[in-house]
Amino acid sequence: WPGNYHTHAPTYCTVEWWPGNLGKTSTHAVVLAQLYLRGKSYGLHPFIAQLRSLENHQPLPGITLGDIGPKLGYHSNDNGFLGFDHVRIPRRNMLMKYSQVSPDGFYTKPVQAKLTYGTMVGVRVEIVSAGSYMLSQAVTIAVRYSAVRRQTEQIKGEKEPQILDYRSQQLKLFPYLAAAYAFTFTSFGVTDRYIEVQNEMNDGNMESLSELHALSAGLKAFTSYVVNKGIEVCRLSCGGHGYSQASGFPELYTIAAPLSTFEGENTVLLLQTARYLMKFTATAKRGGGLPGFVLYLNQRQKGQCPARSESDLLDHGLLSDAFEHRARRLVMEAAQKMQSNIGKGNPQHVAWNNCHMYLLKAASAHCHFYVVQTFVKYINDTEMSDAVRDVLTSLCQFYALHGIWQDAGDFLQDGYMNGKQLDMVLSLVGKLLDKIRINAVALVDAFDFRDEILCSKLGA
Amino acid sequence: WPGNYHTHAPTYCTVEWWPGNLGKTSTHAVVLAQLYLRGKSYGLHPFIAQLRSLENHQPLPGITLGDIGPKLGYHSNDNGFLGFDHVRIPRRNMLMKYSQVSPDGFYTKPVQAKLTYGTMVGVRVEIVSAGSYMLSQAVTIAVRYSAVRRQTEQIKGEKEPQILDYRSQQLKLFPYLAAAYAFTFTSFGVTDRYIEVQNEMNDGNMESLSELHALSAGLKAFTSYVVNKGIEVCRLSCGGHGYSQASGFPELYTIAAPLSTFEGENTVLLLQTARYLMKFTATAKRGGGLPGFVLYLNQRQKGQCPARSESDLLDHGLLSDAFEHRARRLVMEAAQKMQSNIGKGNPQHVAWNNCHMYLLKAASAHCHFYVVQTFVKYINDTEMSDAVRDVLTSLCQFYALHGIWQDAGDFLQDGYMNGKQLDMVLSLVGKLLDKIRINAVALVDAFDFRDEILCSKLGA
Numbered sequence: 001w002p003g004n005y006h007t008h009a010p011t012y013c014t015v016e017w018w019p020g021n022l023g024k025t026s027t028h029a030v031v032l033a034q035l036y037l038r039g040k041s042y043g044l045h046p047f048i049a050q051l052r053s054l055e056n057h058q059p060l061p062g063i064t065l066g067d068i069g070p071k072l073g074y075h076s077n078d079n080g081f082l083g084f085d086h087v088r089i090p091r092r093n094m095l096m097k098y099s100q101v102s103p104d105g106f107y108t109k110p111v112q113a114k115l116t117y118g119t120m121v122g123v124r125v126e127i128v129s130a131g132s133y134m135l136s137q138a139v140t141i142a143v144r145y146s147a148v149r150r151q152t153e154q155i156k157g158e159k160e161p162q163i164l165d166y167r168s169q170q171l172k173l174f175p176y177l178a179a180a181y182a183f184t185f186t187s188f189g190v191t192d193r194y195i196e197v198q199n200e201m202n203d204g205n206m207e208s209l210s211e212l213h214a215l216s217a218g219l220k221a222f223t224s225y226v227v228n229k230g231i232e233v234c235r236l237s238c239g240g241h242g243y244s245q246a247s248g249f250p251e252l253y254t255i256a257a258p259l260s261t262f263e264g265e266n267t268v269l270l271l272q273t274a275r276y277l278m279k280f281t282a283t284a285k286r287g288g289g290l291p292g293f294v295l296y297l298n299q300r301q302k303g304q305c306p307a308r309s310e311s312d313l314l315d316h317g318l319l320s321d322a323f324e325h326r327a328r329r330l331v332m333e334a335a336q337k338m339q340s341n342i343g344k345g346n347p348q349h350v351a352w353n354n355c356h357m358y359l360l361k362a363a364s365a366h367c368h369f370y371v372v373q374t375f376v377k378y379i380n381d382t383e384m385s386d387a388v389r390d391v392l393t394s395l396c397q398f399y400a401l402h403g404i405w406q407d408a409g410d411f412l413q414d415g416y417m418n419g420k421q422l423d424m425v426l427s428l429v430g431k432l433l434d435k436i437r438i439n440a441v442a443l444v445d446a447f448d449f450r451d452e453i454l455c456s457k458l459g460a
Numbered sequence: 461w462p463g464n465y466h467t468h469a470p471t472y473c474t475v476e477w478w479p480g481n482l483g484k485t486s487t488h489a490v491v492l493a494q495l496y497l498r499g500k501s502y503g504l505h506p507f508i509a510q511l512r513s514l515e516n517h518q519p520l521p522g523i524t525l526g527d528i529g530p531k532l533g534y535h536s537n538d539n540g541f542l543g544f545d546h547v548r549i550p551r552r553n554m555l556m557k558y559s560q561v562s563p564d565g566f567y568t569k570p571v572q573a574k575l576t577y578g579t580m581v582g583v584r585v586e587i588v589s590a591g592s593y594m595l596s597q598a599v600t601i602a603v604r605y606s607a608v609r610r611q612t613e614q615i616k617g618e619k620e621p622q623i624l625d626y627r628s629q630q631l632k633l634f635p636y637l638a639a640a641y642a643f644t645f646t647s648f649g650v651t652d653r654y655i656e657v658q659n660e661m662n663d664g665n666m667e668s669l670s671e672l673h674a675l676s677a678g679l680k681a682f683t684s685y686v687v688n689k690g691i692e693v694c695r696l697s698c699g700g701h702g703y704s705q706a707s708g709f710p711e712l713y714t715i716a717a718p719l720s721t722f723e724g725e726n727t728v729l730l731l732q733t734a735r736y737l738m739k740f741t742a743t744a745k746r747g748g749g750l751p752g753f754v755l756y757l758n759q760r761q762k763g764q765c766p767a768r769s770e771s772d773l774l775d776h777g778l779l780s781d782a783f784e785h786r787a788r789r790l791v792m793e794a795a796q797k798m799q800s801n802i803g804k805g806n807p808q809h810v811a812w813n814n815c816h817m818y819l820l821k822a823a824s825a826h827c828h829f830y831v832v833q834t835f836v837k838y839i840n841d842t843e844m845s846d847a848v849r850d851v852l853t854s855l856c857q858f859y860a861l862h863g864i865w866q867d868a869g870d871f872l873q874d875g876y877m878n879g880k881q882l883d884m885v886l887s888l889v890g891k892l893l894d895k896i897r898i899n900a901v902a903l904v905d906a907f908d909f910r911d912e913i914l915c916s917k918l919g920a
Binding site: 017018068069070071072073154155165166167168169171172228232236239240242243244245246249250253257258260261262265266267271347349353354355356357358360405407408409410411412413414415419422423426429430 | 477529531533626627692695699700702703704705706710717718722726731809814816817820865869872873874875879882883886890
């Protein structure tokens with residue numbers, strides 16, 4: 001490598017574990033390592049390190065690496081371990097777009113440290129997309145199978161019904177069909193926001209980054225949990241055949257499984273979202289201006305859900321308000337529990353740990369509201385035929401009402417909704433199942449997955 | 461085969477799919493097939509059929525069989541397909557313990573048709589045991605890992621805490637630790653009942669069989685759902701390592717996955733439980749005597765949960781009453797919805813389908829109550845030291861309170877519990893996490909799994 005050399009090379013052993021293609025395939029890696037200059041630590045920085053000879057592919061001196069062994073899935077992928085022992089690299093191997101180290105060993109810090117967040121946030125936004133894509137594949141297979149498979153004569157002498165006609169099958173699949181659409185629109189929304197914020201940052205405006213970071217972290221966690229559960233429910237809904245590789249589900253399940261773990265473990269991410277929300281409830285209480293989506297925290301709570309009839313409960317605005325109310329209540333409750341814990345003399349980190357359950361619920365509810373609101377907005381703001389609008393409207397209503405049913409405690413706990421309204425919610429869920437059934441196959445065909453992608457005998 | 465021969469052999473093609481060891485290994489099979497005598501069908505009966513030559517292991521004439529191909533798990537198991545084409549077997553190959561076919565082709569029906577249910581019920585009882593065993597393995601690995609793994613400095617300069625000290629980790633694992641114990645005691649209880657009922661049946665008393673059938677079907681479904689979810693949560697709780705085969709989780713997950721599908725698909729089973737419950741609500745309304753566990757349906761509903769303080773909510777009797785109330789309410793609601801549907805002129809099968817969501821909730825709540833009640837009874841009725849009783853009591857309280865929290869809507873919907881009580885439930889869940897943490901490792905060590913069984917680097 002041309003240029004001046006200084007012994008900035010790490011002189012301690014580092015061990016990496018898990019990166020794809022690390023163990024056998026890669027000749028070079030970008031390694032994030034602690035930068036020390038004159039004994040002082042400057043934090044994590046990225047360095048290019050060559051791992052293997054370009055002549056014979058053997059590991060270079062001081063480098064130990066290999067494959068970490070069999071996994072749940074991604075069997076054809078080489079996931080590796082890597083250790084460095086006194087490996088020297090040129091100074092210029094440090095990636096110096098944002099921070100620099102001069103030839104005489106002096107550090108120039110980045111103009112804006114947060115610029116490096118960009119990739120991490122972008123990857124999480126991508127995971128929301130990828131997850132919605134995988135869930136869409138799973139529901140495609142399961143809905144098609146359920147339309148073909150017939151079971152149990154209901155009227156003597158008549159054909160057995162398609163299992164898609166059974167409410168129990170619809171109850172399994174349609175929430176995830178609705179979620180697949182919801183998360184697709186969520187990914188559109190948060191991707192647009194990501195591009196917006198990237199442009200602001202390129203103009204030197206960093207204001208929105210914290211909120212985007214918190215939102216993308218939370219949405220990555222929120223959606224991937226549902227995606228993983230959904231793929232498994234779809235697999236189980238096909239009975240024994242879901243256990244066969246020929247269904248496509250084993251592959252889909254094992255490939256999707258890491259969504260909840262990599263690029264930020266889900267619980268850690270939700271707690272990051274919660275940390276941001278706690279910071280801004282302080283601001284909300286002071287009546288300060290809040291950026292973007294989080295503005296809802298500044299609004300006053302309504303006492304009760306105004307729904308008097310089933311048709312009231314089909315109103316998108318009312319449904320969105322319900323999720324807004326619940327998110328705001330849970331965020332405020334978490335803040336109050338934190339204050340109470342600290343008031344008892346607990347240090348910050350102990351209070352934080354004690355409040356995990358409230359913080360996680362708050363972050364999750366915040367994301368759930370975003371997903372509902374984004375679904376509603378997409379239908380409102382996008383040009384489409386009346387027929388398509390009608391179908392997506394039912395799906396959106398179902399997503400929201402089913403969500404209320406599943407988390408009914410949250411909506412009832414403060415009296416915002418009452419038992420009678422919950423009865424109506426359940427009744428509507430049943431009616432919407434019938435409506436969605438009519439178009440269920442069309443709704444999955446609309447994802448337009450090629451058979452070579454689905455790799456499924458059941459869902460071809 | 462000695463004895464008289466008649467052409468009772470099936471003359472149509474049958475196809476089997478999935479049975480273990482069918483494709484390559486077995487030389488004989490017990491085949492359940494329709495019995496026709498003189499053109500009249502007598503229903504399913506069991507027949508021994510030879511599949512392969514004892515000389516060279518080749519399939520016999522008219523027999524087509526083989527392995528069904530790669531699966532999600534059980535890779536070392538041969539799961540087969542099997543077809544018969546005009547295969548003749550001797551009359552005496554029919555298993556004739558209960559029903560017989562004479563040499564001149566006349567049918568003697570079983571003294572009691574229900575005796576053949578015995579095996580099916582017994583297998584489902586076994587699945588409750590097997591599931592509790594697999595979940596216990598999963599929590600063993602996850603709790604041990606969480607006690608060893610340290611992460612994120614909380615106080616500068618001090619050792620990173622064990623991740624088992626984080627509430628978020630406890631919230632993931634302890635519900636399944638409690639469930640593993642709960643389901644272990646459930647399996648004791650339902651196994652005892654099974655033996656009791658078998659003895660009654662041998663004396664000609666069939667009264668309890670329907671209830672046991674409904675209970676075992678429901679418990680198989682209820683517990684296996686939780687077991688499968690729990691294994692996945694335990695796997696995810698170990699972060700990236702849970703994706704490695706070395707954790708033991710991929711194997712455990714894929715082996716446990718069929719619990720929800722085989723020996724009766726879970727939804728079908730819960731609907732069978734519901735069918736029994738609907739039959740007996742009719743009886744309950746008429747004030748008739750009800751057998752066994754189901755007696756609770758005959759009791760009057762209390763208006764409200766009497767808990768005024770957190771210590772009230774720790775009372776086992778009060779907690780059991782809450783689950784009883786919820787089960788009774790949901791069973792009665794399902795019955796009322798059925799009546800209403802039929803009242804609108806819907807045929808029985810349409811009303812049944814329309815009410816699936818209410819029927820499934822009713823059956824599930826019925827089983828949940830059984831599990832809670834059985835846990836409480838086990839602690840009350842079993843001799844143990846005070847120290848052990850104290851530990852199991854906390855676990856039982858946690859199982860019940862966490863269950864109320866997760867399904868809070870059910871307890872709030874009719875006003876049986878209120879928001880203030882739910883606040884206390886959440887607060888107690890937090891306090892019990894701390895209590896259980898102290899003994900968590902001991903609680904999993906108590907399962908006493910050998911390392912060769914766990915096959916886990918994380919949980920050794």
